[in-house]
Amino acid sequence: MSATATTFTEATPITEAKLHQTLGPDCTIRVHTTLTDALIQTILEVDAYKFRKELQYRREEVIEHSNNPGFILITAECGKQPLGIVYGYDEPEFGFFLDTLASMVESKGIGHTLATLIIIHAENTGHKHVTLYTEEQDEQGRKLRKFYQKMGFAYLGTDPTKGDIMKLQITSEKTKELYIRYITKTHPQPLPLPKP
Numbered sequence: 401m402s403a404t405a406t407t408f409t410e411a412t413p414i415t416e417a418k419l420h421q422t423l424g425p426d427c428t429i430r431v432h433t434t435l436t437d438a439l440i441q442t443i444l445e446v447d448a449y450k451f452r453k454e455l456q457y458r459r460e461e462v463i464e465h466s467n468n469p470g471f472i473l474i475t476a477e478c479g480k481q482p483l484g485i486v487y488g489y490d491e492p493e494f495g496f497f498l499d500t501l502a503s504m505v506e507s508k509g510i511g512h513t514l515a516t517l518i519i520i521h522a523e524n525t526g527h528k529h530v531t532l533y534t535e536e537q538d539e540q541g542r543k544l545r546k547f548y549q550k551m552g553f554a555y556l557g558t559d560p561t562k563g564d565i566m567k568l569q570i571t572s573e574k575t576k577e578l579y580i581r582y583i584t585k586t587h588p589q590p591l592p593l594p595k596p
Contacts, residue, residue, distance in 0.1 A: 406572075406579040408521045415513055415583050419476060419483075422508060427478040429517070435466045439473065443500070446485050450502040452539055457500075465489065465499055470525065474517055476510055486514040488522070491531065496522035498532040512582040515551060519568065523575045530570060533562040551578060 412429055419427035432439055440462050447456040457465075465471065470490030476483040484503035491497040498518060503511040522530050532553070534544045545555060545564050552574055553566040568574070 406520050406523075406575050408517070408524045411517060411520050411579060411583055415517060418513070418583060419478070423478050423483070423505075427476065427483065430475045430477065432473040432475070433471060435463065435473065439475075442475065442482050443473075443485060443487075446482055446502045446504060447500070449504060468497075470496070472518065472521060474514055474521075476514060484510040484514050486518045488518055488530075488532075490527070494526060494528040496525075496527040496530045498530050501532075509582060509585070511547070512551065515548075516578040516582040519551075519570065519578060520575055523570045523572065528570055530568045532566050533559070533564065534566055535563045551582075 412431065416427065416429040419429065435443075440459060443462050444457070444459060465487070466473075468489035471487070472489070473485065473487040475485050481504075483505055484501075486498065486501045488496055488498040488500075496518075498515070501511060501515055501518075503514070519530055530553075532548065534548060536543070536545045538544055545566070548566045548568075549555065551568065553568045556565040556567055558564050
């Protein structure tokens with residue numbers, strides 16, 4: 401990582417190396433800009449596992465989201481099993497909409513790590529802010545609004561149909577802070593890139 405900026409290209413293999421150290425050598429990070437049937441199925445399975453019925457997307461909705469400009473899906477897998485997913489796409493006024501973030505494994509930092517990766521991507525592609533909808537607390541007691549506030553998102557209010565509106569103004573300083581906190585946290589120096 402350079403002293404002034406974090407690039408998505410640098411952060412992705414470093415994140416994968418961190419997963420290797422914490423969860424095992426068969427863990428991977430994959431980046432997708434189009435969806436296959438298998439990826440759609442993965443999204444639907446993660447949705448079904450992590451979200452209550454009214455928050456789960458239908459197949460057609462997932463496909464519709466993937467057709468938005470700037471769509472990107474980042475998956476974390478271990479042994480071909482999904483650990484977590486995050487996806488989003490462009491929105492007006494140089495914004496990026498973080499549509500879905502879900503981690504199948506609790507308390508391992510996967511959610512924060514994936515969110516940080518997509519924020520780095522958003523900065524690197526010229527976005528000025530990241531917006532998302534969440535709720536203060538889910539049915540399992542997870543404090544979701546606080547999760548995002550810890551990352552620097554501001555709570556803008558609650559839309560009665562969409563939930564809590566959260567927004568992060570992207571700066572290189574904020575991106576670097578998130579990179580250090582959630583990707584290189586256990587490493588005083590960034591990990592070397594894996595050899596091909």
